[in-house]
Amino acid sequence: MSTFALAVHGGAGTIARELMTPAREKAYRDALELALRRGHAVLADGGAALDAVEAAVRVLEDSPHFNAGRGSVFNADGQHEMDASLMRGSDLRAGAVAGVQNVKNPVTLARKVMEHSNHVLISGLGAFEFAHKHKVELEDDQYFFDQFRYEQWKETVGTDVYKLDHSDKEKMFGTVGAVALDRNGDLAAATSTGGMTNKRWQRIGDSPIIGAGTYANNASCAVSCTGHGESFIRAVAAHDVHALMAYKGLSLEEAVRVVVHEKLPPLDGDGGLIAVDGAGHLVLDFNCTGMYRGHVGADGVFHTAIFR
Numbered sequence: 001m002s003t004f005a006l007a008v009h010g011g012a013g014t015i016a017r018e019l020m021t022p023a024r025e026k027a028y029r030d031a032l033e034l035a036l037r038r039g040h041a042v043l044a045d046g047g048a049a050l051d052a053v054e055a056a057v058r059v060l061e062d063s064p065h066f067n068a069g070r071g072s073v074f075n076a077d078g079q080h081e082m083d084a085s086l087m088r089g090s091d092l093r094a095g096a097v098a099g100v101q102n103v104k105n106p107v108t109l110a111r112k113v114m115e116h117s118n119h120v121l122i123s124g125l126g127a128f129e130f131a132h133k134h135k136v137e138l139e140d141d142q143y144f145f146d147q148f149r150y151e152q153w154k155e156t157v158g159t160d161v162y163k164l165d166h167s168d169k170e171k172m173f174g175t176v177g178a179v180a181l182d183r184n185g186d187l188a189a190a191t192s193t194g195g196m197t198n199k200r201w202q203r204i205g206d207s208p209i210i211g212a213g214t215y216a217n218n219a220s221c222a223v224s225c226t227g228h229g230e231s232f233i234r235a236v237a238a239h240d241v242h243a244l245m246a247y248k249g250l251s252l253e254e255a256v257r258v259v260v261h262e263k264l265p266p267l268d269g270d271g272g273l274i275a276v277d278g279a280g281h282l283v284l285d286f287n288c289t290g291m292y293r294g295h296v297g298a299d300g301v302f303h304t305a306i307f308r
């Protein structure tokens, strides 16, 4: 096996084309391409899919343009609580963190949970203590602050409304994720998010839930989702793509189409997902106006897109 493939996303939602200036579009695309380049370097070198997805997601977490790590949205209490997960398709090992604060790269903490604990998902203060113990980089609150997100939160604070970071006309950032196939034939997926603006304290979305927002299995595919988390949890969206392939024999493209366009919409499941199968086929699909996304294969040609 010598082929490899990588896809990334930076969130899906209702992105108004008329508000997307060329400069803005360039900033998002540059960040997506940088993430692809980091992951591609790992894969081209014969590295593991898990290393590639972690490397790609870290770039997007470090970019204030996306709702993950730096630039995460505010919860109802005006704080940043982040969720992340990753999974390896070769042995179905997974790690995840939920409701963590002050962790610079939640995806790396999720990996530590996978590799240095007997658990899959650790939340809140327990995860913070775990981060401290494993010397994961921490940052003060100011690091995560973004003026744009703050104003977005101000519009909803004190109400019961919670929303997708990018669901308003001019709000167009989002959760991040990556999926990869490496030269060894192994698959991996990772997802990281600040969740939804004005979410309740300690609300947990789909991103850190294995099977909902993230799933990888060498028998079928690797998947990372973005969208209305509650719906993706109810649809067990990422695992459903796997199940349609493994049990029903659907192709990756067909399985993704069924989940994104048939199963999620009746559950108010606005959003999309990226997926890769064991042959290196990539599918990046969504049921809303846009999804920040990009992909690259063994040919080293980087593709990025926002709208359909």
Ligand code: ASP
Binding pocket: 011, 012, 067, 164, 165, 174, 175, 193, 194, 195, 196, 204, 205, 206, 207, 225, 226, 227, 228, 229, 230
């Ligand atoms: N799925 C994320 C959540 O519900 C939000 C997003 O994709 O932007 O937490």
